[in-house]
Amino acid sequence: MLKTSYDFDQAILPAGSSLKTNILLRFRAEIAESPRRNLNLSLVIDRSGSMAGAPLHHALKAAESVVDQLEKDDILSVVVYDDEVDTVVPPQAVTNKAALKNSIHRVRAGGITNLSGGWLKGCEHVKTQLDPQKINRVLLLTDGHANMGIQDPNVLTATSGQKAELGVTTTTLGFGQGFNEDLLIGMARAASGNFYFIQSIDDATEVFSIELDSLRAVVGQNLNVTLELADGVSLVDTLSLAKVSQNDAGKTAIALGELYEGEDKLLGLSLLISSAQVGKLPVMKLHYSADVVQNDLIQSVSDTVDVFAKVGTVEEAALASTSHIILELSRLTIAKAKETALNLAEDGRHEEAEQILRVLVKDFRDRGLNENFEIAEEIDQLEYFAGRIAQKALGNAGRKELRDQSYQTMTRNRSDLVGRGVTAGDEVYAMPIVNEVGSGVELHCVREGGKLRIKVMTKGYDSTKNIQFPRAIRAEGARYVVEKLELSSERTFYRVHGNITRLTQPGEPDIFVAHSQSRSTNTGKASKGPASAADLAATDTVGESILVQCVKDGSKLRARAVSDGYEPDWNMRFPRSVREEGMLYVVDEVKTAPDGKSYIACGEIKRFVQPTITN
Template identity: 80%
Template sequence: MLKTNYDFDQAILPTGAALKANILLRFRADIPESPRRNLNLSLVIDRSGSMAGAPLHHALKAAESVVDQLEPEDTLSVVVYDDAVDTPVSPQPVTDKATLKAAIGRVRAGGITNLSGGWLKGCDYVKAHLDPQKINRVLLLTDGHANMGIQDPRVLTSTAGQKAEEGVVTTTLGFAQGFNEDLLIGMARAANGNFYFIQSIDEATEVFSIELDSLRAVVGQNLVVTLELANGVSLIDILSLAQVSQNDAGATVITLGELYEGEDKLLGLSLDLPAAPVGELPVLKLHYSADVVQDQVIRSVSGTAEVVAQVGTIEAAASAASSHILFELSHLTIAKAKETALDLAEQGNHQEAEQRLRALIQELQAKGLNENFEIAEEIDQLEYFASRIAQGALGNAGRKELRDQSYQTLNRNRSDLTGRGVTAGDEVYAMPTVSDVGSGVELSCVREGGKLRVKVMSEGYDPAKNVQFPRAIRAEGARYVVEGLELSSDGSFYRVQGSITRLAKPGEPDIFVAARSSRPRSSGKASTGPASAADLPTTDTVGDGILVQCVKDGSKLRARVVSDAYEPDWNMRFPRSVREEGMLYVVDEVKTAPDGKSYIACGEIKRFVQPTVTT
């Protein structure tokens, strides 16, 4: 029922010297025609002010799409939160989908972010209907930082682990650029759930569908692997995302979480091996256990496997073909390097972080792995991140992409989740431009499944093939002119030859010039208002503005900032004539007052009108 196999990165290890070796272990629940497991699901959605407009609209549409994909045997609840926690849909079987979607569609944006309150309420609902034969899951979506309720990441992370021990697993979804990725990844890891970075508002439905597909495919849970190392063998590193501990005998215990139908759970290990004579070298004994679906009932299964390396002469090792799993191990090695580089950079060791990434690039190229398109793409990512780290300019978006790419590769074996990133490279704005293609080849950058891909537009080339292209100048919608293209050695993708320029045809708007100057400018002066709120201009988008809400504070009406990165409890200088309890406004700018503990609204004020979500 639970199958395992392994491969070393070298088919034959050389005799005569101690060496480092990487090994890839695979686990798969072999369940013939596994039936779909029913869900006990709570959607917990951030409706704080920073979600106002298009973000909340798309989040709610994604929630409605979840309803469409559920069955009457599934249990669903929907929780929404800002500073208050509400339940548009109490736990119930998914029988009246129209009513459920209508309740979701009535949700509107509000105040600040009580993440813990909303999440714990969703956990309570799932716990109240806990069924070990179902997938019991909370999906927590937020676009911001917790600034009300329990805010300590250590407490929230440890609580996620405790809830998982009680049978309630949490998956976290970070929306756009304002959320705390360390918190959401930490909660997902502690709970053995999943984490997703929803990079653009229109991909919310796609990401929700990926998670639902994953939940339907769960055929095993609580996969635990214990390593019993042979004499002289030592564990250097674990190249997979896992919870690691030691048992009473001192053996390493690795918790890998869920098993998915048709998907191998990968465990990469980096080991120091002793010198050995030609023949078989015992490396470790593997003890594993999991709770697996069998005949529509969850049963505990366990097993033991011996891991043995083949040792040959130096000549035999040199002439042996590289292991066929070298590409998969390289993906894990790259993901681990990204995680390490980010940690180093945040400790101030930017030079060491850059050097590690560049050393890995050289190693991958020396092995010829850049002839594989996915590894070549990873090399471009490594180049991009190494350059950004060296400049101290990784930024919020770069940090999120780096964390997401590392997490997804180390956690899952799905190509549609790895290498994602749609933020435009900064260098695209400074590129030289041309007005026509001339004798060159025209390329276009498009977004496919959360990734920026470059395709050929000129005739005479295969438009279905990807183009290997520098990550630093990729931007969705950009067009380029290159001198030429050459096929990779296996003919599966193109490489750019010669110089690269950006194409900006006469008479067509240059979206990248416009993007640099699109942010509205504030006068810097304190806002003034008309006679009443009804006289304010209206908007249904926040854009680059700041969202403000009028709240009742005792007998007074106060204006408070509800956009993230501001103090939610500070008062604000704001025109009294337009204050109405509960109303949302968009202002051009918010400045800190001279007292250092309040704000001043500056520039134009618009009344925010909630967009309608149609079912």
């Protein structure tokens, strides 16, 4: 029912003292074909002001796509939240998909972000329909920071763990660049759920589909591993993202969460062996248990495996074939290095963080692993992030990308989740530009499954092959000219050689110059309004402006900033003539007033009109 296997990073370990080695443990639930488990699902969607326009449109379309993929025996509820929490779909069987989608379709953007209120309501709905034979899950989507209700990340994370113990698991989805990734990852980890970074607004449907595929594939839960290490063996590090603790017997206990059909759950460990003699070396007893689907029911299974290493002479170890699991261990090692480097950088130890990544790059190249395209891609990523960290310019987008890449690799074994990242490197805007290909090779940057890939456009090359290309100058839609492409030693992918320039065709607008130009400078003067709100110009986009909402406060109408990054309870100097309860406005700029505890609306004010959502 639950099978396990293991491999060391060296087929034969060298005899001697103080040996450091890595081991990869695999767990897989193998079950006879049976009907998929039904879902008890609550979608909790942020409709705060910062989601207004295209983000909310795509989030709702993604939610409607979830309805299309559910079956009549699944239970669905839908909660939306800003400062108020509304249940637009109470818990019910998915028997009338048109009605469910119509309820989602009518959602419109509102005020500030009461994340805790929306999430707890979703948990409440799942709990009312709780069934241990179903997958009981809350999918929480947000694009911003919690600025109303429970806001303490520690409290929210701990509560997520408590809800999971009661049977309600949370998956979190961060939308765009404004959310708190540490909070969302923390909540997902505490609940043994999943986390996703939706980088592009039109990526939402695909990411929701990945999560639904995962939920359908859950065949085991609560995978727990206990390590009983042999004498002379100690645990240096855990390469997979898991809950690690010491049990009452002083042994290391590791919680790995869910098992998915057809997908190995990987546990990478770094071990120190004080002394290894030639022969068969006992390393540990591995005790494991999980709740697995068996005969269409959830049943507990457990077992113990004795782990041994093969030890030979130094010469035998050197001549032994390379372990077939080296690539999988490399992925985990890279992910762990990214996590460590980010933590060091945030402690102000930028030089150490940079060195961790650069040393790893050198090690991979010295071992020839850069001849594998996936590792070659990771080397580009590591060099890019090392450079950004060295310049203390990782930025919000880079941080999210780095955290997401590390998280996905250390928790899942899916190629469509690792290495995702579509944020353009700043260097693309400063590249030299040419207007013709000449004798060079034309390349094009496209987005595939959340990843930036480079494709060859010039005839005479294999357009199906991948291209190793510097991560720092990748940007979706960009075209380049390179001097030449050369095949890797195993002829599986191309490498770029020589100078790289960006290509723009004569007469075509340069989207990257336009993107890098800032919007018109605001005068900084306080806004003045016309006679009434009806006289304001209308817009259905927010862009880089600020969203403001008018609310009733006792007998007064107050204006407040609902875009992320602003204090939601501060008063605002705002033209009284255009104030209407519940109305949303787009303002060029919001400045802090001289008193330091209120705002001033500056520049042009427009009336925000919710965009029309079409099927």
